[in-house]
Amino acid sequence: MVTITTEEHEIIEKAIGECKECFVGMIDSEGLPYVIPMNFGYKEDTVYLHSGSEGSSIGFLENNPNVCITFCTDTELTHQNKEVACSYRVRGTSVICRGKVVFVEDFDEKVKALNVIMSQYTTDAFKYSDPAVVNVKVWKVEIERVSARIFGVPYKESHQYNK
Numbered sequence: 001m002v003t004i005t006t007e008e009h010e011i012i013e014k015a016i017g018e019c020k021e022c023f024v025g026m027i028d029s030e031g032l033p034y035v036i037p038m039n040f041g042y043k044e045d046t047v048y049l050h051s052g053s054e055g056s057s058i059g060f061l062e063n064n065p066n067v068c069i070t071f072c073t074d075t076e077l078t079h080q081n082k083e084v085a086c087s088y089r090v091r092g093t094s095v096i097c098r099g100k101v102v103f104v105e106d107f108d109e110k111v112k113a114l115n116v117i118m119s120q121y122t123t124d125a126f127k128y129s130d131p132a133v134v135n136v137k138v139w140k141v142e143i144e145r146v147s148a149r150i151f152g153v154p155y156k157e158s159h160q161y162n163k
């Protein structure tokens, strides 16, 4: 479980809450990095992901469950002086989380995870058919380490957190 201050937690949760996708990095069968974009849900220092039951990533994670998940909010181009190239900045907040993927097998826990994922995108409530729940692969990542940075703002307003 991550131990961070309330202010750090708020910045991290606000940034993750604004994202529509994340980038999940893992180690492939040759020991090389492999990163895929994924939709996600987040609740209480845990990231939930879902996928089909087969695919390269599933095989990689069965061999090595360690993942590095990066989130980046929508970015905005800003500048202090339109004529000066080095005054241009891309404003955005990014969060990097590390942890291990555990595949959720329990039916009810899968439904809860799917609800967390859906709540990232909509306030609507959903029902899922039994085969849909049985066939989906649900990935649960309890965050073990997290860092956040805010980019493209004046130096005094920039932040960096590492835990």
Ligand SMILES: Cc1cc2nc3c(=O)[nH]c(=O)nc-3n(C[C@H](O)[C@H](O)[C@H](O)COP(=O)(O)OP(=O)(O)OC[C@H]3O[C@@H](n4cnc5c(N)ncnc54)[C@H](O)[C@@H]3O)c2cc1C
Pocket (backbone or CB within 6 Å): 021, 036, 037, 038, 039, 040, 049, 050, 051, 052, 054, 055, 056, 057, 058
């Ligand atoms: C915005 C966004 C959100 C997504 N959300 C999800 C999600 O929530 N769940 C989910 O399962 N998938 C999601 N995807 C698709 C995901 O990125 C992967 O393509 C998918 O999970 C299959 O991955 P795999 O490792 O099983 O690849 P495989 O299907 O085994 O693919 C074989 C090969 O195809 C290439 N490949 C695979 N995926 C990609 C890719 N995204 N871009 C370029 N090349 C690729 C790689 O070289 C890979 O080795 C999302 C994609 C996008 C763009």
